[in-house]
Each structure stands twice: as C-alpha cells, then as structure tokens.
Amino acid sequence: MPEGPSIIILKDKLKPFIGKRVINANGYAKGFDADQLIGKTLKDIRTWGKHTLLVFPKFTVRIHMMLFGSYKINEPVKKNASLHLEFSNGYVNFSISAVKLIVQPLDEVYDWSADIMSKEWDTAKAIKRLKAKPKTMICDALLDQKIFSGSGNIIKNESLFRARLHPESVIGEISDKKLEELIVEVINFTKDFLKWRKAGILTKHLNAYEKDICPRNHIPFHRADTGKTKRHSYYCEKCQELFD
DNA sequence: TAAGTTGTTCGGGG
C-alpha cells in the first residue's frame, strides 16, 4: 500500500473529517494512547513522504503504514485496527500502522524540501544530499527517506529504469548529468504513480518493477537484492549504465 | 501451506 503517492490519495479521502470532532478512538498501536484523541477536533491533514499527519490543535498524530499496512474508511476491518478513529460523519481504520504523537511544530520536525510529493521539493538540495554520500549505492539512496521522502521500492526501480541507471551505481562515480536526470525521473514517475494509482491502473504501467523482460531491449531483466537495503531490483544490464 | 511483500526501528556486537 504505502508509497508516497498512495498517502496523498489517503489524505484526500480523509478530508471530510477535517473540522470534525473525534467521538471515539481506540487501537492496539503500541506506545500510543488513543483515548487522548477523544473530543479533539481534527484541524488539518498533511503528509510528509509516507507519513500521514493528523493535525489537532495541540499535537499531531503521525501514522505510518510500514510495509503491509492498509486503511479502510467507513468499512469495518476483520482484525483489530492499530488505530480506529470515529467522527460524527464516519470512521477510519488503520491496520498494521505505527502511530506516534508529535508535540513539536511540524516545521521543526520535517524538512518539506525532501518530500518528493511536496511543492517544496528541492532538486538542488537533493543533489547536495546525494553527494554527501559518495560511497552509497544509488539503490540505497533512493530508499533513504531523508533524501527521497516518500520513495519506495517501486519508485526506486521505475526511476532507475527511466533514467537508464544501474541500481548498484556508486553515487560518487555517477556523472552530474545522470544524477540530475535521475531526479527528474523520480519526480515525473511519482506524478505518474499518483495519476495511475488514482485511476487504478498503476501496475499496467510499470516497466521494471516485478517485470521479466526489458521493454526497450526485449531481453530478461536481472533480478537481485541490491545494496545495504537488500531490496529487490529489476534492471537491464544493456540499457542501465553502471557507474562504479 | 509456506513464502513473499510498495518499510522502519531497535539493540547487540565489533
């Protein structure tokens, strides 16, 4: 479920609850006391990467759906929810989610310029952040939420394919031109991801993730768990250049 | 049925 663009869709679906008071709240998320939300009014909903931020007057609730998480709005869940929130006009259930209370101002907690879905996304800063890790493989950097907040394994694989860059390329060896090209593809693919996800046709449009054959060369993709993150990479050795 | 999965945090060892 939860790569960044999916969280934007969730935010839109939660909008009817803005301005409403929580009339009941519970859930098994550890380290979080749902009772404290009861009677509080939801002021706003924001997102940072894969974080869904429910803004209340004196604090914010941060929800992260991790790898297997999901949510349901106005639909019952089979198992207990990590967090169940009920408003006068409906309810939402978050399953397998990490829930955390944030009391600091959000601008102190989050760097919006690192969020690939944000209008404040800053390519120049991203290049700086990448260059600060010259020995890191690009496949790991694409999953680093401090650099590409909101990116996950799909965005990693698809943007590397689009930019014709090998996942095991070492940042310090990648040409500036290629790095910039990659970032353009990350942002473009993220927009496509959102558009296709909304239309329910995302998987049809994927070129690399979980694919067998390179659509450019019609030869088999290499599949390997790459980098320190050891997540699945799908790449074409013919058209994705390796910098090492 | 067992394995695999769009992810992150924690703690131990070096």
Add this chain to the structure above:
DNA sequence: CCCCCGAACAACTT
C-alpha cells in the same frame, strides 16, 4: 560513539 546487521513487527495474497 558510530556503523553494520539481523530481528522484530503486522496481515494479506498466491
């Protein structure tokens, strides 16, 4: 004190 690595966690599909 920092880095690295494995474990832990949760539910659903194939």
